[in-house]
Structures are given as C-alpha cells and as structure tokens.
Amino acid sequence: MGDDLWKRIIAKEEYKRKQTANEDSYIWDGLIERFAQDFLGGQLEFAPGPSETERAFRQMAREDRFARRILGKSFKEFMDNSQRVLSRMMNSPSGVVYVFLALPREIPRKARVAELGNRCFVARGLNQQSMHVVGIATERYEKGQGFSLDLCNLFKPTWSAQNQKHMEAMQKDLGYFSSPKVTRDSEDEYPNT
Numbered sequence: 307m308g309d310d311l312w313k314r315i316i317a318k319e320e321y322k323r324k325q326t327a328n329e330d331s332y333i334w335d336g337l338i339e340r341f342a343q344d345f346l347g348g349q350l351e352f353a354p355g356p357s358e359t360e361r362a363f364r365q366m367a368r369e370d371r372f373a374r375r376i377l378g379k380s381f382k383e384f385m386d387n388s389q390r391v392l393s394r395m396m397n398s399p400s401g402v403v404y405v406f407l408a409l410p411r412e413i414p415r416k417a418r419v420a421e422l423g424n425r426c427f428v429a430r431g432l433n434q435q436s437m438h439v440v441g442i443a444t445e446r447y448e449k450g451q452g453f454s455l456d457l458c459n460l461f462k463p464t465w466s467a468q469n470q471k472h473m474e475a476m477q478k479d480l481g482y483f484s485s486p487k488v489t490r491d492s493e494d495e496y497p498n499t
Contacts, residue, residue: 431473
C-alpha cells in the first residue's frame with residue numbers, strides 16, 4: 307500500500323508542477339555549495355572570518371525548499387536586472403533578511419565588501435523584527451564573464467537607539483535603501499498552472 311500511495315502522489319499534476327517550480331531553488335543550492343566549497347578550500351578572499359562565513363552559509367542552508375525556491379528565483383531575477391538594479395533587499399519566509407548587491411567590475415572588491423556590510427546594517431535597521439541579515443555580493447552580470455562572490459553575516463539580536471541613529475545617518479549619507487521600490491509577490495507551494 308505504501309509504494310502505491312507514493313506512486314499516486316508523484317503522478318498528480320500538482321506534484322509535477324511543484325517539482326517544476328522547485329527548479330528555481332537549485333540556484334540557491336548552487337550558491338550554498340559554492341560558498342561551502344570556497345570556505346572549505348580556504349578560497350574566500352574577503353571573508354568576514356571563518357565563524358561568520360560559516361554562519362552565513364549555514365543560515366542559507368537552513369531555508370526550506372519552498373523558501374529556497376523564492377530566494378533562488380529572486381536572486382536570478384536580480385542578477386538578470388543587475389545592469390540597472392544595484393541592490394535588492396528581501397525578506398525570506400524564515401524571517402531572515404537577505405541583501406543582494408551587484409557592482410560594476412571596476413569597483414575594487416574590498417570596497418564591494420564594505421558596501422555589502424553597510425547595506426546589511428541598514429537592512430537590519432529597516433527590518434526591526436529580523437535579527438539576522440545575510441548579504442551576497444558579486445559583479446554585474448555580463449555574458450561570458452566569470453564572477454566572484456562575497457558573503458556578509460550580520461546577526462544582531464538587539465537594536466539600540468544609537469544603532470538606529472547610525473543607520474539613519476548612513477542611509478542619508480550613502481543613500482542605501484533610502485527610497486526603495488517596494489514590491490510584493492506571492493508564490494504558491496503547489497502552483498495551479
């Protein structure tokens with residue numbers, strides 16, 4: 307009976323549509339795998355430190371399949387538009403805030419890492435309900451060009467008035483997420499079509 311039940315489940319159209327939709331989640335899996343391989347191989351050039359790097363990609367790995375689908379789809383969409391969209395902040399269903407950043411190739415990597423950290427700080431201040439922000443930075447997408455990835459982990463359980471003041475000054479001076487285009491999207495775990 308058990309084998310028959312599973313065969314009936316995987317034969318359902320809803321299940322097949324879910325599996326097709328989950329293909330976007332493999333983008334997120336690929337990012338986790340890349341960070342883990344680079345971390346284990348000692349190849350993270352500008353890592354925030356072994357423990358912070360590991361915490362960041364472990365947090366990425368904690369996301370369930372549905373959240374990975376949403377995050378992978380969002381990251382792909384962001385990269386496809388990276389020639390005109392500099393950064394994106396997104397709230398995962400898990401409560402973690404993610405920041406994506408893609409800068410021109412001529413920007414030094416140290417500057418890119420610094421900007422990613424600052425954007426994560428601003429994102430934390432703008433999302434007071436979230437204690438954890440993970441940032442991913444890379445170059446703007448150019449067909450046929452290689453890429454590098456940087457990772458930022460900001461876990462800040464408390465947010466003080468001084469943090470808020472510093473965040474607001476940073477946001478004003480640097481313009482990070484100062485007038486973001488806010489979009490809302492929905493995703494069905496079992497898509498209808």
